Amino acid sequence: MKKNTYIYRSFERFWHWSQALVIFFLALTGFEIHFGFELFGFKNSIDWHNIAGWAFFVLIVFAVFWHFVTGEWKQYIPTTKLIGAQINYYIFGIFKGAPHPTHKTIYNKFNPLQRMIYLGLKILVIPVQVFTGFAFLYYLYPDSIWHTQGLELTALIHTFGAFVLMAFVIAHVYLTTTGDKPTESIMAMLTGWEEIDVDEEDERKEHMAKTVEESVAGYYRISSCGNYLDVNQAWLDMYKCDDKINILGKHYSIARSKDDFYKLEEFMGKVLEGESFNGVTTNRTCFDGKVRQHALSINPVYNDEGKVIEIEGFIIDINM
Amino acid sequence: MKTRKNFFKVLFTFIAILLPWIVAVTLLDNSNEKDYTKVEHFAEASYKVDTIKTVDHSKFEILKQKFERPQDVTLACLSCHNQADHDIMMTSHWNWSRETIDENGDTVNIGKKNIINNFCMGTSSNEPRCTSCHIGYGWKDDKFDFKKSENIDCIVCHDQTGTYKKFPTGAGMPVTKKKKFGKKTFLPPDYNYIAQNIGLSKKENCGACHFTGGGGNNVKHGDIASELKDITKKVDVHMAVDGKDMTCTACHVTEHHKISGQLYSVSSQDNQRVECSQCHSVAPHENEHLNLHSNKIACQTCHIPIYAKVNATKMNWDWSTAGKHKPDGSDLILKDSMGNMSYHTKKGNFIWAKNVEPEYVWSNGKASHYMIGDKVDSTQVLQLNTLLGDYHDPKSKIIPVKVHRGKQIFDSENQNLIVPHLFGKDSTSYWKNFDWDKASRTGMESLNIPYSGKYSFVETEMYWPINHMVSESSEALSCKECHSPNGRLKDLDGFYMTGRDSNSLLDWIGIAMIIGALIGVSIHAGIRIFKGKKTEEV
Known part of the structure; x- marks a missing residue:
């Protein structure tokens, strides 16, 4: 099941787009320096490339920190499960309109290929680029720890890394169009929100809780000794009660005539032994003093040890 | 509604990302702009000339005497500056030689006396001509007395009047009576006038020899020429008359007559160098x-993109073609398009160049030299x-x-360069007799080095670091x-x-x-679009 979900948080988006911008700028300036075409001017390109290199480094430091404190690093743990299916999908399935073999959830944002490629970038390509970049910048100082016997190896690795990153960017940008709609993934990275699969069990739990909360049937929960523990809004409306505070902790006899109370005590005793009842009718004395009638269900609530600790049920107004 | 909200969200995100970058780059870019002006201020502030004279030499009685000889001026100078002769005798300006430690760790003396260049090749047996640029009087052969104080020429470096000239072939002596050299006339100096107006060396004093090394203006150095006396910042930012008009010794700091700086045409050691950082950090x-x-x-x-900015400098000297005369027997002289001599009977062919881009080499401040007597591999450029x-x-x-390239004479059997006897009115000098064999024999005899009688010509190179004519x-x-x-560095591997x-x-x-x-994603996208359409049709 798909649901519009907040999947990319603001720092993540800031980091992603800043990194994209920096890498793009580093590529332009870097390739101007390497190939000698005229864009910003050689000197500007050198100076700006160096500044952008430092900015990139700072950004990475923040991103690494973020990945660890949020636990998002776990998203990049590589897996071989379904990797074949994912490759198969990109080579064949996608053309036939086959469904994506893996499903994006908030805990599993990346498919196995993404996990592998992004992890490769994070622990190999980017560190190598940063390291060779700084070696490039500071090799000149003869007493520097970066001092190398010449630049050749550093330069070749740095250049190769740049080509790898560019090839990645092309594939990466293209693959954003392989979602359900071509712009879906890019919009998600911009806004943070995306239609993604949700966990059906979680979804059900959440929905059921909401259903009870918003139902027009009244809901109640009473402790084994007969005190109200919880009610919903419909219950309050039926009892003409303004606020939960006026009822929670009070004994249910408060809204009953003597006869009705004894009748309900009997049911209560049976429910505490494990029975359930439905369609029981009873009168209630509302907070406005009037007596009204409703039908109710009663069932036991068990604790982990299988012992009945509370009772709960729904009430439906039957006044005409 | 939703798209509009998204649009603003996207716009905001981009502004949030871009703005800090734009601000940062703008700020950093501005700081780059300031760059040069700051250096300018720094350099201007650090150079001041002290123009107050502490001594007026015209007040001294001893300088009012009637000087007969230039040596008497020297003796008068030394009567007060009584340690100056000692200082001078330690300098390479006097000895034309320096103590140097060679690659084997041995101490050797290297200088004009025992190394060879590819201009007029060597001083030995040619002294009277060469030593017109010696700061002494009378070094006409190997019997010159380097210990005799009166042989020192104080005036050539300290004359402020511009009237003192040594005669080009006089072994360092000025003329005693009016004498012509080519088109120039030399007059006996007025020693009283000169001695009473003595002072610290000016550009003209140093230039008297250094501008015209090799026999003419800017022949040797390329970056040191007579135009430095009167040039704009376009030519030399330091010595420009519209700039600081710095003298040579502003940078070539001098102590006890020992002038800092040396050129690897004759020097080998990495010491007493003149550095830009003296002023510029x-x-x-x-x-x-x-x-x-x-x-x-x-x-x-970077700061001397071209040299020989005003007058051309000699780039190539081919001695092997010397000796051709006009049909009437007189000297054959040819000129190039710039008006520079491209051929002379006495000297062979020349190539001149102006506004020259330097060549570039690695230098650690040391140099090795071809020493007289060293073997030559004539198959290679020496x-x-x-x-x-x-x-x-x-x-x-x-x-x-x-790089001054040339072709010069060598002993093809003994495999060593020859210092020919070029100058002189005797029967063996090349410039008189045009006989390489005789000139070589006399030249090599003066050095006590055997000469086989067989000679040929070998290509040689000389490396002259360019340090002057610094541009703005x-x-x-x-x-x-x-x-x-x-x-420019394409050949430096x-x-x-x-x-x-x-x-x-x-x-x-x-x-x-x-x-x-790119192709991969295009094909992939193409198939997706194609297949997608097909599915829709179905």
């Missing part, structure tokens, strides 16, 4: 990246002085040089003049330089990767 640029360059690049490399150093030597920097900062080399495949070097295989692989990715 080792990190004069505001831009840190430019300062970093000074680890491997000499200041001159380097008369080799500037030492390479990329991996941390003391080495790239410096600009003028706006004229300095731009990055790409070196950082490009066909830039052994190291990787950004913008100049690349591994073509790696570049091709990289470009193939990018193009491959």
